[in-house]
Amino acid sequence: MTTERFGVKPGQYIPGEVMHEYLEAYTCEFGIDQHLRLSTKVVSAEHRVEGGWLLETHSTRGEHNKLTQVVAKRLIIATGMLSEPFMPHIQGQEQYDRPLFHSKDFQKYRDTVSAAKRVTVFGGTKSGWDAVYAYATHGVKVDWIIRPTGHGPVWMSPSFVTPFKVWIEKLVNIRWLHWFAPCIWGQDSGYHGIKSFWHRTALGRVITNTFWNILAQDVINIMEFDKHPELKKLKPTSSAMHTGTAFGIFNYETDFYEPIRNGTVRIHEKDLSHLSKGQVHLDDEEGTILESDAFVAVTGWKSFSPLKFLPEGIDRKIGIPYYPY
Known part of the structure; x- marks a missing residue:
């Protein structure tokens, strides 16, 4: 290219x-x-x-x-x-009477960016971040629902990490780093003995966990999750070691966090209860009801x-x- x-x-x-x-x-x-x-x-x-x-x-x-x-x-x-989006059935979706779609079909429903006044984004993966950004930068109020019973927010990172500003995409090409990664095919990599030490001995586990904790904390510090109470809701709850493909690059042209800080985007760490006409009901003691002109389901893939x-x-x-x- x-x-x-x-x-x-x-x-x-x-x-x-x-x-x-x-x-x-x-x-x-x-x-x-x-x-x-x-x-x-x-x-x-x-x-x-x-x-x-x-x-x-x-x-x-x-x-x-x-x-x-x-x-x-x-x-x-x-x-x-x-390839095949996973679209769960949500109780009451037949009565919702508003655009309800998987993030895969965001392009088809792009008119909601200009037509909607308040939308609901359900899910904390990269597509969820993208949908929230698209709406918020056009002045649309966003209710961002990230279930506490799910996998939590996705790991997001800038392109360059560590104090040495290493290009994160190149880390996967460094052979010795894969020794620290869990892999069921490790015995076929030619480094079975080394990987066994890192993952099957007490000392190796301490070193491996320390490596991942340092890498995770570096990303958390760069992303500034602890600098605002609302941003803390975006801090990943899963281990960096086991993140797998649940990972995204923080590649937004403007300040992604500003709409969160000024209240344009509200993050709800709640489960869904059901939908009704133009409304999203959360499963909490307060019986929270969110007005909603569109519902984006960031619910993954089959x-x-x-x-x-x-x-x-x-x-x-x-x-x-x-x-x-």
Whole structure:
């Protein structure tokens, strides 16, 4: 990604539009574009007795809306963990009578940024931070609900951490740092003995926990969570060691905290009770009721492939995450 072509300087955050432009240019540069089937969903993947796979696809591109079949010798599943949004049913949502949507569909409901006067954001992950920022910077009042019975606020960090201002993305490329990270495949890394010392001995655990505590406290200090009573509600409750993919970069152009300090954004560490027409009811002793013109559910993603595998049960046999029911 060159500055001359895409206008992004080294160390600068890459806007979504530029990333999309880059991916399009990449596919054209290497001739991948002619093999793409856009606006097409794989409905099912059937393993054939003679080998290979039979895919049934549904295309909605242009005027075409039809099912087609594709025969493949090999099948690579690259759908990731962010394909199918998890949208829980909330009691009373049928009576809410306001826009209620998953954060995945924020673009579809972008008009709520200008039309709504007060919105509810449910969830403390990075998408929740982004939704809160989008509304607050347009003067919309935000009630941000982060359940105490959930995983709490996500770990957020600037791009550069530690007193040495190390680029956090490069930390994952430092081989010795992975010794401190929990991993079920540690015995296959070539450093089984070292990892066993760090994670299976008393002294090793003390050193490992100290490492993660120092790293976590550095991030907490940089993020200034302890400098305001409302900001303390955004301090992660989960261990930095076990954060996994629940992590986000603090990449906002203006002061994210100012709307929180001035009351434009109110953070509620409460569970949801139910919804009613234009209202969100919290599960607390006071019976708090929040007026709401839109409800953004930042509720994560389903942890299994969106494809239906045939014959039934083959997905669990070949080691693909599957729906348990």
